[in-house]
Structures are given as C-alpha cells and as structure tokens.
Amino acid sequence: MTDPQAAIDAETAQERDERVGDYTAGDGEGIPFIGAGPGDPGLLTVTGRELVEDADLVVHAGSLVNSDLLDEFAADAEQVTSIGKDLEELVPLMRDAYEDGRTVVRLHSGDPAVYGAALEQMDALEHEGVPTYIVPGVTAAFAASATLRTQLTLNGVANHVAFTRPQGKTLAPEEDHIGEFLDMGDVTTCIYLGTHAVAETMDRLVEAGHDPDTPVAVVYHASWPDEDIIEGTIGTVGSKVEAAGYRASALVLIGDAARKVGYERSYLYDGWANRGSGDSASGSETEADD
C-alpha cells in the first residue's frame, strides 16, 4: 500500500526505508528526476538526453515540457503526463514500472529543484525502496536572462538573485516577500508562477510605495519558438501583460538588470587577475567571475 504522506512526514531517512541511506545522489541507480530545461530541446543536458533516450517510461510535467523534446528523444517510450495525477497515483505508477524492470525517468520542466515538487515524489519512492536521484536542468530564470541578453547578477547593479513567487492559493500574503527583495535594492527578483497575477503584483508594489519606474521584463515561453518579451516598469508592465493575454508560462524579472544599463566594469577584466585578488575572503582567484 502506497503512503506518500508517511515519507513526507518522516523525520529521518531511516524512518522512510532503511535502504535510503545507501543511495547517493547521482550514482546512476534508480529513477532519475531530470530537469528538461525551459523548453528548447537543445537545452536538455547531455546526461538528461541520454537517460530520456534510454527510457521505457517517461513521466513528464505536461505542457511546460516541450512536446518536440519528447518527439525527438522519447518517441519509442511510453509517455505519461503527471498533470491531474496525485502522489498516490504517480508513485505506484513509477514504482511498479521500475520493479517490472522497465527504465523509468521523471521529467520536470526547468530544474526539478525550483518549484518542482520533486522531493515529495522522490521521498515516497525511496520509502518504497526505489532509489532516485536528480539530474539538473536549466531553470526558467536562466533562459529568461538569456532571452533578455542580460545577467541576473551585474556588477554595480545586482549582487543577488531571488527566485520567488507571488501570494495566491499556495502562498499567504505574509509569505510574499517580493517587496522585501525590492527594498534590498541590488537584487534581481525572478518571479515564477505569477503570470496570471502580474498586474495585481505590480499594483501591490506601487501601493506599498515602491518606485513605479523600477524596470520589469516579462519573458513568455523563454527559449520556445514563440518566446516573447514585454518590457516596462512596475507602473506599466501589468497592463501590457494583460493586453498580450498571457496567463501562464512567463518569468517576471524585476530590477535594474532588466534595463541592462548602468553597470560597472568588472574587476576580473580590469587587471584584477594580474594584480592578485588581495581578498582573502574570496578564497581563490577562480571565484572572481564578475
């Protein structure tokens, strides 16, 4: 009898299944939870592609995993969407196939570690004695910054990046920290799962006193053939997104990195490397990448 909740509630690996401790991430045994990347099949990692090509059963995340990727790399596999299935259905589906000797892969959009709900599936499978591991992928924020041709960290502009989501069904208003990230100033704030609520999110920021001229870029379907960029500010972008009709599948990026100007020359290409870091806190020269 499958009880995914027991695995989630367990406080130690041993409470789940004594074999769990035997499995280490990335040892290639068990069911890989693979990041499919943001959409473009070319952005699936080489390891991810090899595993998908080898699979008998591909359980995937539905519309955010590009069907071209499935057609190209998993044409011969059984393909099952996870949309509409709960843990109680998904876990036995993957467990039974694995125990029948089939090669099973779980494909998440982007990277499984970002708003992926991967761990609860992995823990439930491990609880049933099925090893799992993660193969990372390109998360939407990285695809969006590539589409915008900018950096998320930019010398003199943004020293930090926040991956966040707006309040809604899952997040209570007091758990919404978007305004606090903006208050920090030198943060690029990347909002996932907020396409349907761009206008409300921006209105809340204006009401809370944030500068309406703060730059915002909304990248719809980054890396897909129909990708689109809507550029504006906290004051203007909401109505632009509403006019475009996007309700899902966009990444909202707030901060000066979206404007792509005002940054400073990096230390790395300013003779820093030849002078030596002189910065014992940085640990080694190889850490100087901006």
Ligand SMILES: C[S@@+](CC[C@H](N)C(=O)[O-])C[C@H]1O[C@@H](n2cnc3c(N)ncnc32)[C@H](O)[C@@H]1O
């Ligand atoms: C359930 S989350 C999954 C995120 C995924 N694990 C990742 O790392 O990108 C889905 C949200 O990711 C964002 N997203 C995913 N793919 C995207 C893309 N190609 N372009 C823009 N945003 C994307 C959207 O905000 C969407 O609502």
